[in-house]
Amino acid sequence: MIRPDLLLKPTPKGLYCPPGDFYIDPVRGAVDRAVVTHGHADHARAGHAHVLATPETLAIMASRYGEGFAGATQPLEYGETVEINGVTVWLSPAGHVLGSAQVVVEWKGLRMVCTGDYKRRRDPTCRAFEPVPGTHVFISEATFGLPVFRHPDSDREIAKLLASVRASPDRTHLVGVYALGKAQRVIKLLREAGYHETLYIHGALEKLCRLYEEHGIDLGPLETATLDTSERGAQERFRGQIVLGPPASFHDRWGRRFPDPLPCFASGWMGVRQRAKQSGVELPLIISDHADWDELTDTVREVDPEELWITHGREDALVRWAELEGRKARPLRLVGYEEDAFE
Template sequence: MLRPDLLLQPTPKGLYCPPGDFYLDPVRGAVDRAVISHGHSDHARGGHGKVLAHPDTLAIMACRYGASFAKATQALDYGEPVSINGVTVWLSPAGHILGSAQVVLDYKGLRMVFTGDYKRRFDPTCASFEPVTNTHVLISEATFGLPVFRHPDTGREIERLLHSLATFPERTHCVGAYSLGKAQRVIRHLRLAGHDAPIYIHSSLEKLCAHYQSVGIDLGVLVTVPAGEQAKAAREACRGQVVVAPPGSFEGKWAQNFPDPVIAFASGWMSIKQRAKQRGVELPLVISDHADWDELTRTVQEVNPSQLWVTYGREDALVRWAELEGRRARPLRLVGYDEEVS
C-alpha cells in the first residue's frame, strides 16, 4: 500500500496531493487546481484556476465572490466519484454548513479522508455527517479538541433565547451569528421551535439567506434592517423582536442602537465565560458548527482509521488521546484557518 505522505502532504498553501496535483482548501495564494470542502472564506478563496466542490459550495462561492471566482469549476455531488490524474476523489456530507463535504481520496489501495470542518448534531440547513468506512488515514479538524468542550443541545439553547424574548418583550434581542451557515441555522431552529414572527437581519446576510431560501430551506419572513439615518426610526419596530447579524457588526454601535438591546452571541466559544464577557454578551448561546470533544473522539472510534492526522485547532490533546487509545496520530500544524467562525 502507498505511504500516506506520498498521497497528501502539508504545505504552506494547504494539503497538497502530488499524484493528483491538486490542493485541499488552499488559502495562501491561488493554485492551479483546488478541491474545496465548504464555502467559509478561511477554506474557500477566489482566484484559483480550477475548483472542484459540491454544487452548493460552488453556488455559495459565486454568491460571495462573483460568478468568475475561478477560471473553471466542476460540481461533484455526494458519493459521485471523479478521477484526477488517477486519484479517485469523492465527497461525503460533513454536516458543517450547506454544501460542506469530507473529501475522500482513493489511490493505489490507500484511502484518506479529509473531514474539513464538521459536526455530528442535527442541523436543519444541511446534510448530516456520514462516517466513511474502510479509511486508512483520517484527517480530522480539532477546533474544539479539548475535553472541556462538550456542547449542549441546540434546541435547549434556542429555548433559552425564546425564554428571554418572552421575559423581556420590550427589548430587542440582537443575535451575533456568522453570516454563512450559523445565521441561517439559528433562524431555521427558531422556526422549528415555533417562532413565526418576522426575523430582522443585517443587510450583509440578505444575499446568503436568499440563496438558502432558493434551495428550499424555509427561513420564514425576513426583514432587512435599513442602514443610515433612517435606521433609527425603523429600529423601533424591532422592539421585542429577534435581530440576527454577523459578529463584525457588534464591534461598533450597530447593535447598541436598537431599543434596549439584549446582546446574544451564537458560538461554541460562548461556553468560555471570559470570551462572552469580553464581547459584552448578555445572553451567550453555545451553538457551534464544529464537533465537540465527544463528537471528535466518537468519530475516530467509528471510522477506526489506521492513522489519525489532526489539524485546525487543539491538535495536541486529540493526538494524545488517540495515542492512549493505541492509534498512530500526528498533528499537521496547518495555519491560516480561522477558529472564530465556530
Template sequence: MLRPDLLLQPTPKGLYCPPGDFYLDPVRGAVDRAVISHGHSDHARGGHGKVLAHPDTLAIMACRYGANFAKSTQALEYGETVEINGVTVWLAPAGHILGSAQVVVEHKGLRMTFTGDYKRRFDPTCATFEPVENTHVFISEATFALPVFRHPDTGHEIDRLLQSVTDFPERAHCIGAYSLGKAQRVIRHLRLAGYDDPIFIHGSLEKLCAHYQSVGIDLGTLILATSDDTSKAAREAFRGKIIIAPPGAFEGKWAQRFPDPILGFASGWMSIKQRAKQRGVELPLVISDHADWDELTDTVREVNPEELWVTYGREDALVRWAELEGRRARPLRMVAYDDEAG
C-alpha cells in the same frame, strides 16, 4: 499500498496531492487546481484555476466572490466520483454547513478522508455527517478538541433565546451569528421551535439567506435591518424582535438603532464565560458548527482508521488522546485557520 505521505502532504498552502496535482482547501495564494470542502473563507478563496466542490459550495462561493471566482469549476454531488490524474476523489457529507463535504482521496489501494470542518448533531440546514468506511487515514479537524468542550443540545439554547424574548418584550434581541451557516441555522431552528415573527437580518446575510431559501430551506419572513430611518418610530419597531447579524456588526454605529438591546452570540466559544464577558455578551448561546470533544473522539472510534492526522485547532490534545488509545496519530501543523466563529 501507497504510503500516506506520498498521497497527501501538508504544505503552507494546504494539503497537497502530488500524484493528482491538486490542493485541498488552499488558502495561501492561488493554485491551478483546488478541491474545496466548504464555503467558509478560511477554507474557500477565490482566484484559483480549477475548483472542484459540491454544487452548494460553488453557489456559495459565487455569492461571496462573484460568478468568476475561478477560471473553471466542476460540481460534484455526494457519492459521485471523479478521476484527477489517476487519483479518485469523491465527497461525503460533513454536516458543517450547507454543501460542506469530507473529501475522500483514493490511489493505489489507499483511502484518505479529509473532514474539513464537521459536526455530528442535527442541523436542519445541511446534510448530516456520514462516516466513511474503510478509511486508512482520517484527517480530522480539532477546533474544540479539549475535554472542556461539550456542547449542550441546540434546542435547549434556542429555547433560552425564545424565553428571553418572552421575558423581555421591551428589548431588542441582537444575536451575533457567523454570516454563512450559523445565521441560517439559528433562523431555521427558531422556525422549527415555532417562532413565526419576522426576523431582522443584516444586509450582509441577504444573498446567503436567499440561496438557502432557493434550495428549499425555509427561513420564513426575513426583513433587512438596514434602513437609514433613525426616527423614534423606526427604533421602537425593533422592540421585542430578533435581529441577526455578523458579531462585529453589533460593535459599531449600525447597532445603535436598536432599543435597549440584549446582545447574544451563537458560538461554541460561548461555553467559555470569560470570552462572553469580554465581548459584553448578555445572552451567550452555545451553538457550534464544529464537533465537540465527545463528537471528535466518538467519530475517530467509529471510523477506526489505521492512522489519524489532526489539523485546525487543538491538535496536540486529540493526538495525545489517540496515542493513549493505542492509535497512530500525528499533528499536521499547517496554516492557521480562523476558528473564532465556532
C-alpha cells in the same frame, strides 16, 4: 499499503496531493487545481485556475466572490467519483454548512479522508455527516479538541433565547451569527421551536439567506433590519424583536440604534465564560457548527482508521487521546485556518 504522505502531505499552501497535483482547501495564494470542502473564506479562496466542490459550495463561492471567482469550476455531487491524474476523488457530507463535504482520496489501494470542518449535531439546513467506511487515514479538524468542550443541546439554547424574549419584551435581542451557516441554522431552529414571527436580519446576511432558500431551505418571514433615522421613533418597531447580524455589526453605530439592545452571540466559544464577558455578551448561546470533544473522539472510534491526522485546532490533546487509545496519530500544524471565524 503505500505511505500516506505519498498521497497527501501538508505544505505551506495547504494539504497537497502529489500524484493528483491538486490541493485540498489551499490557503496561500492561487493554485492550479483546488478541491474545496465548503464555502467559508478560510477554506474557499478565490483566484484558483480550477475548483472542484459540491454544487452548493460553488454557488456559495459565486455569491461571495462573483461568478468569475475561478478560471473553471467542476461540480461534484456527494458520492459521485472523478479521476484526477489517476487519483480517485469523491465527496461525502460533512454536516458543517450547506454543501460542506469530506474529501475522499483513493490511490493504489489507499483511502484517505479529509473532513474539512464538520459536526455531528442535527442541522436542518444541511446534509448530516456520513462516516466513510474503510478509511485508512482520517484527517480530522480539532477546533474544539479539548475535553472541556462539550456543547449543550442546540434546541435548549434556542429555548433559552425565546425565554429571554418573553421575559424582556421591551428589549431588542441582537443575536450575533456568522453569515454562512450559523445564521441560517439559528433561523431554522427558531422556526422549529415555534417562532414564526418576522425575523430581522442585517443586510450582510440577506444574500446567503436567499441562496439557502433557493436550495430548498425555508427560513420563513425575514426582513432587513433597516433603521430610518429620519422617521421619528422608527427604532421602536424593533422593541421585543429578534435581530440577527454579524457579531461585529452590533458594536458599531448600526447596532447601537436599537432600543435597549440585549446582546447575544451564537457560538461554540460562548462555553468559555471569559470570552462571553470580554465580548460584552449578555446572553451567550452555545451553538456550534463544529464537533465538540465527544463528537471528535466518537467519530474517530466509529471511522476506526489505521492512522489519524489532526489539523486546524487543538491538535496536541487529540493526538495524546489517540495515543492513549493505542492509535497512531500525528498533528499536521497547517496554518491559515482561523479558529474563531466560522465556528
